[in-house]
Amino acid sequence: MTRPMHRRLLTLALASALSLPALAQTALAPFTVSDIRIDGLQRIGAGTVFTYLPVERGDTLDQGKAAEALRALYKTGFFEDVRLDRQGGILVISVVERPAINKLTLSGNKDLKTEDLTKGLKDIGLAEGETYNPLNLDRVTQELTRQYNNRGKYGVQISPSVERLDRNRINLTINVKEGKAAKIRHINLIGNERYEEEDITKGWESHTSNWMSWYKRDDQYSREKLSGDIEKLNSWYLDRGFVDFSLDSTQVAISGDRKDMFITAGMTEGEAYNFADISVSGDTVLPKSEVETIVSFIRPGNVFSRGLLEMATNAITARLSNIGYAFARVNPVPSIDRDKRTVAVDFQVQPGPRVNVRRIVFKGNTRTADPVLRREMRQFEGSWYSQAAIDRGKVRLDRLGYFEEVSVDSEPVAGTDDQVDVVYTVKETTSGSISAGVGYSQLSGLNLSLQLQENNFLGTGNRVSTAITRSDYQKRYDFSYVNPYFTDDGMSLGYNLWWREFDYSSFNVASYSTNSGSFQVFMGLPLSESDSISLMVGLDSNEILAFEGSTPQPLVDYVNAVGQRTFHSWRAQVSWGRDTRNNYFTPVVGGTQSLSAEVALPGSTVEYFKLQYDISKYWPLHPALVVKTALNLGYGDSYGKEYNRNICFTAPTLVDTNNDGKGDTWVPGPVGTDPCLATSPDYVKSVQASGLPFFENFYAGGIASSGRVRGFMDNTLGPVYTSSFGYRQPLGGSVLLAGSVEAIFPKLFDSPSARVSAFLDVGNVYNGWDNFDAGELRASAGVALLWRSPMGPLSISYALPLRKKDGDQIERLQFNFGGQL
Incomplete structure (x- = not known):
């Protein structure tokens, strides 16, 4: 007998042996079922089994009916074993239940998040409380392996383990050893005659190892990344006129140890084409001449570019979507003349029905009231659909600072093609802080406080802050309230009321104390979506406690010249602000500007003014890199009467x-x-x-002052007074100049609540314009971390002074609650 024939007979014998138990279970003589009894049930109710069972009382059970019953019960997935027996006219069904999953544990997974994996496992029946089916576990092992392979981790090991428990339960653990992603060792393009390989692959996500690979991880192979890069290769040539470009082959090879990847792409470039006639057809809705103007940046004779076609298509679609045509389509139809190497394009416009917004719905705002979100909308219910207005609403919600994430979708209304519902989904985050007890500040040490600060008070959108703070250096009682929508058109109204007994020597400034109080009223009025003006008026009382021998003599002389130590003032401030950031805490685009003028009005003890201009701008250079530039300018002086x-x-x-x-x-x-x-x-x-009163001076240095120069102790830069004992006391100045350049890495952490940056700070303060000297500017460089903690935003920086002078007070590691990068 030949070996192949022997194997076939062995296979048939094995199959027959495995089928005998099933045949034995179904080999029942036909009988009429008078009753049905189910043995072996533990967790599953008998009623559930009867729901699936195709046999009822009074039925005649034959071999075919028995086989059908067995198949139905096995198909439920509840049972490991099912047997049919007969006791007189009673059908006895004996079952062995599959165990229930008591606990499901995932370990070792880093690239794939546990919550995402748990959700996927639940979809296939692997979840706590579900019935355990070994076949599902095999499917999970295969699927996880496939997902990790797509991420370039070919050495991944998935090891499920099952622990048997009492009461027919199991603990299921899936251990993942991800291993390291395979590195791209070589990328080879074949057929690129007109362009260098370095130019073509410059914008790719896949690269061989380079000095930034530790951060970008662009040398780790991923099938998804490579697919995107191949599409970029195609776009590269189509954007440069190569209409006949073709990608002939793509090959990915892996080394024997599964650690190195080699990518090869073969191509045929073809010839470059130019644009010929550009036309518009179809139901343009708008005057045809207006639509032609939208695409007029594409001129006949220019090099053909698919990117320009997409820009023109999007521009027409956006224009139509802003007047209600939410489902407008524009199809650029090319006519290729290969003899002349030109492409004529006809933009065919299909506007579709004009769409009305039926409802605006908010989801996820468990704490914030709907009206607070609704007043930020620029799209209104019952009006024509406008994509620009909908997008603007999203930006305004992002800038509130109440939400970690905001997304928006348009959902068609069932039964109609001209109505949609706009759904904004938000994920709320910390918008304030409540603390009581012992606090610590790096600058001022230990203090006892009771503080409430809430930018979204009780979900109303109103800002409330109240604080009681006591320590060796201060007694402070503050209350602030702002209603950002005092009127429906967006006028804000607020109040500040405070009393402070302060020892400034604890804040790295001159040794003097104040007992001061103030009441202020301020209002704001929006000028546009991003611009606003505000007005503040207030009454201040400020008692200066300066002491001969300890307080710097210039400050003592100032108080003596005035002839009284209590300064009263009526203050007014007018300011203009612009905010185009896309996010309150972690912006990546846009910026802020503010210009303010503060005046102590005639009749005040000392008449003075302060001007301040701040500007910051975010430049998104790459999804993994955002550059922020900032500049702060300040100037103050006295006017009117002087004291001699x-x-x-x-x-x-x-x-x-x-x-x-x-x-x-x-x-x-x-x-x-x-x-x-x-x-x-x-x-x-x-x-x-004369000049700006010393208690209104600007300060520079540190992480918290208006003139931020990290790496130097807070408030210590600029003019100082040195006593006869050599004790240095910073005085501040009436002129402030500070700026920074910051490289922000938004993708270094997966969490949107944390981001890292590298910065260069420059700045100082001066005593009047006459003393301004660029040579006195200080500079530092370092790294910073911003973390939106449950207690509020926390900034930590480590800086090295690059430009310093003898006597400067250095502090490399600094931290502060509040602010942003």
Whole structure:
């Protein structure tokens, strides 16, 4: 007997042996079923089994009917084994249930998120509480292996393990050893005669190893990335006029150890073509001349480009979608003349029905009230569909700062082709903070506080902040309230009320204290989607506590010149702001500008003004790289009356304080102002109060000041006063200049709540324009992390001073709550 014949007989014998149990179960003599009993059930109810069972009381059970019953019960997936027996007229069904999944655990998976995998497993029946089917586990193993292979991880190992428990339960664990992704060792293009390979592949996501691969991971092979790159190759040539370009072959080879990939693409370039006539046809809705103007940037004689065709198509579609034609289609139909190597294009417009927005629906806003979102909309219910207005609504929601993510979809209304519902789906995030207890600031140390700050108070969109803070250096009581929609047209109204007892020496500035209070009212009015103006008026009272010997003498002289230590002022501020950012905390495009003028009005103790201009701009250079540039300018001075006084001193006297008959303590003599209280002063000093008051100065240095130069201690740059003991006290200045360039890496973390940047800061403050010196600018470079923590935004930076001078106070590691990168 030959070996192949022997194998066939063995196979038939095995198949017959495996079929005997099933035949034995169905080999029942026909009988009429008087009753049905099910044995072996533990979790599954008998009623559930009867639902699937094709046999009822009174039926005649023969071999065919029994086989049908067995197939139906096995098909449910509930049972490992099913047997049919007979006891008189009773049909006895004996079953062995499959175990239930008590716990499902995934371990070792990094590239594929656990929540995504869990959802996929549930779709095929592998979830906690479900019935365990080994066939599903095999499917999962194969599917996970395929997904990891698509990501270039060919060494992945999927090891499921099953732990048997009591009561017919199991714990299922899927262990994943991802291994390392295969690296692209070589990319070879064949047939590119007109362009260098480096130019063609410059915009690809797949590259051989380079100095940025540690971040971009562009040297890791992925089937999805390569598919996108092949499409970019096709677009590269079609955008340069090569209409006849063809990709002849794509080959991907892997090394024997599955660690290296080799990519080869063969192509035929063909000849370059130019545009010929450009025309518009179809139901253009708008005047045909207007549509022709939209595509007028494509001129006959220019090199053909598929990218230009897409731009023109999108421009027409966008114009029509903004007047209600949400489903407008534009088909560019080319006519190729291969003899002349030209392409004539006819843009055929199919507007479709004009669409009305029936409803605007919000999902995911469990805390924020619908009206708060609805007032940000520029698309209205019952009006014609406008894509620009819908997109603008999304941007405005992103900029509120209440949401981590915002998405928008248009859903057609069933039964009609001219209505849609616009659905905005939001994912809420922390919009404020509540804290009580012990706090710590790197700048000012330990403090006890009770603080509430909420930018979306009770979901109303109103901003409320109240704080009570006590420590060795301050007592502070603050309350602030802003209603950003005091009127329906967007006018805001707010109030500030505060009292502070402050020791500024704890904040790296001059040694003096203040007892100050203020009440302010402010309002804002939008000028456009991105521009607004605001007005603030307020009454301030500021008691300056300056002390001879500890407070810098220029500050003491200023207070003496005024002749009183309590400064009262009526203040007014007018400001203009522009905000075009796409996101409040983590923008990647747009920017901000603000220009403000603050004046202490006539009648104030000291009359002064302050001007400040801040601008920032985000430049998206790549999905993985955004550059931010920023500039801060400030200037202040006094106007109107000035204070000039003569301070009169008498000589100190030696006083006997211990009553031993000998002088032991020098006591300063009387001090007065002109006209001198002392009849015969021993010394007269002229003092003057002019320029911006020292308690309104700008400060630079650190992570939190208006002149941010990280790497230097907060507020320590600029003019300083050095005492006779060598103690340096920063004074601030009336002129501020600071700027920065920051490279932000938004994709370094998968989480949208964290981002990293590398920065270069430059800045300083000066005492008046006459003392401005570019040579005094300080500079630093470093890295920073912004994390939107549950307590609020946290900024951490590490910087190295690049330009410093002797006496500068260095602080490389700094952190601050609040702000953004």
